[in-house]
Amino acid sequence: MAENGLFLDDVTIALNGQTLVSVTHRVAPGDVLTVMGPSGSGKSTLLAYIGGFLPPAFEASGRVFSGDIELTALPAEDRHAGILFQDPLLFPHMSVGGNLVFAIPEAVKGKAARAALAETALEGVGLAGMAGRDPDTLSGGQKARVALARALLSSPRMLLLDEPFSKLDANLRGQMRELVFSKARDGSLPVLLVTHDEADAQAAGGAVIRIGAA
Template sequence: MGDGLRLEGVTIALGGRMLISITHAVEPGEVLTIMGPSGSGKSTLLAYVGGFLDRVFEASGRVRAGDVDLTALPPEDRHVGILFQDPLLFPHMSVAGNLLFAIPAALRGKSERMRLAREALAGVELDGMEDRDPDTLSGGQKARVALARVLLSAPRTLLLDEPFSKLDTELRQQMRRLVFSKARERGLPVLLVTHDEADAQAAGGPVVRIGG
């Protein structure tokens, strides 16, 4: 199991108006859901954890992954995995190229890296699709490749910014099950922001409501 995530006195404000004020521990494999309407500031929390919060916001507080203070590190050293509404696959790379790009550079050896990429594809039920052009994939397949890619990057924590919202109902249920089961399997603490009650229900963890 991995380490948990701790949000310690995290506050985010814009123009003096408080958007987020939270202290919470997220256990390995657990999903903390942040719910609120569009524009309530849900995604700003993910941006703060990831280290890419716009400077127009005033933010304070600590984010720790195990013993590591993420807020003291630049974004590239935080090792935070993020899934957005769109899969954001690189169009000029094959599926395998997208996955190989995510594997930490410390892991050397072309054949070993390729083995990991194939294994990751099999793990999201896309065996044998390494040579495919991302443009030829369905929306559900792209979402699975995006998940495989983020898991290959060896993240400390997983941030989900409404990643199921553009999928149809059946695919949404499949992707929820897949994402949450992979997080549990790997002991990854997860922060999910959504305005969909069904997402929160599927996540099965604590829910914090903001903005109304």
């Protein structure tokens, strides 16, 4: 489902008549567009609009395409956005492996096949053999890796990153940036990152759009 870029076609988001975001930009497969701004500037609303979960208080216009597919014409569940937030948001009542299997598309049949995919995904983020673990027993960095593996297993068209590195310590932030962006490149996934951290933008290496007050 990858291989297609992401095109933001005159996307404008406003609140109470005040424009927060206005952008036209093409993100090639494997590239990163970083949207920077202070807290409350509205940068996360862009991810919400693309993902299909923008709160009704906001007014939005413009179209978003994945290849030839107009995502903004589809319900959220059909847009296939892989999303990472500040918190990993793992299901506490499921094992690590259960969290991953939950994300695998229904087209993949068979319990053994789905479990094998989950294990391969864990190996890919350096967590081989941890499928049976309770998420609560993992470190913050390990939880972030599981969240990444889960997003990648969902066969996303794109990755939407809402400050996913902000709660990690400095060393882990560097490791996770490298892992996330390399996985996106390997999977030819266009990435939209929102952050207020200049180091995130530098690590992403792509175009940067700045919104809100400096």
